[in-house]
Amino acid sequence: DFLQRGGTERDLVEQATDALRDLLHIALLGEDALGVIPSADRKERSYALARAFGRDRLESLLGMMFTLESRIRQAPLAARALLEWTLLRASRLGDLLETGTLLASLQDGAAPARRAAAPSAPARRAPEPAPPRAVRAPSPAPAAVPDPAPELPAAPSIEGLIALAVAGRPTLGRILKANFLEGELLPDRVRLRLRPLPPADLVVVEDPPSLAFLEQLPGSPGSWSFEYDLPAPPAADPVGDQLRDLFGGREELP
Secondary structure, three states: OOOOOOOOHHHHHHHHHHHHHHHHHHHHOOOOOOOOOOOOOHHHHHHHHHHHHHHHHHHHHHHHHHHHHHHHOOOOHHHHHHHHHHHHHHHOOOHHHHHHHHHHHHHOOOOOOOOOOOOOOOOOOOOOOOOOOOOOOOOOOOOOOOOOOOOOOOOHHHHHHHHHOOOOHHHHHHHHHHHEEEEEOOOOOEEEEEOOOHHHHHHHHHHHHHHHHOOOOOOOOOOEEEEEEEOOOOOOHHHHHHHHHHHOOOOOOO
């Protein structure tokens, strides 16, 4: 609706940033925050929104808007796709925050509480002593058998790391899995070569939170870097060549 009324993607980002900033002031400083004086018809709604979102979500949404504004300046032709992708991420921000909390607890070594041990059974009466038997010569003790060596954990593989990415961030993981060509696990990083990606998928892969998520995967040796194959050369166009030669035309590339 905003775009149909004549607004642009950049206008929407700027106005959303101002609104989120006002709500964050209210969430941080209270309803009497200095510099935040909404009109009477918006006052109660602004207070209700600030209480409903809370500080963490407002800070995350504001960070998304700042990142989106920068990316639209870098790729203005992809502004609509970038805006839609950011709004989709914002719509499931609660799930992302819960996932971040879970990952943080796992990295801190937190484990679920164990159940209390079952009460031990009551002690039984000692059996009556048996009558003495003839004592036999003790048999030689069997030779001690060494315990089997513990199994070492399997070394991580790129396919296994991508599977973990699919489980943790389905959109990012599916892009990596569908476009993976080859990769290399180095002592301090992971290097992947992918097929050429469309702008929307490229933004997902190169997003700083995505790179931080991949670096923190269990078994990941460090940061991830990507290389992309060159796009295939354009197909032959004999009909177009004949038309250009016949009418003296020339091809204009976008």
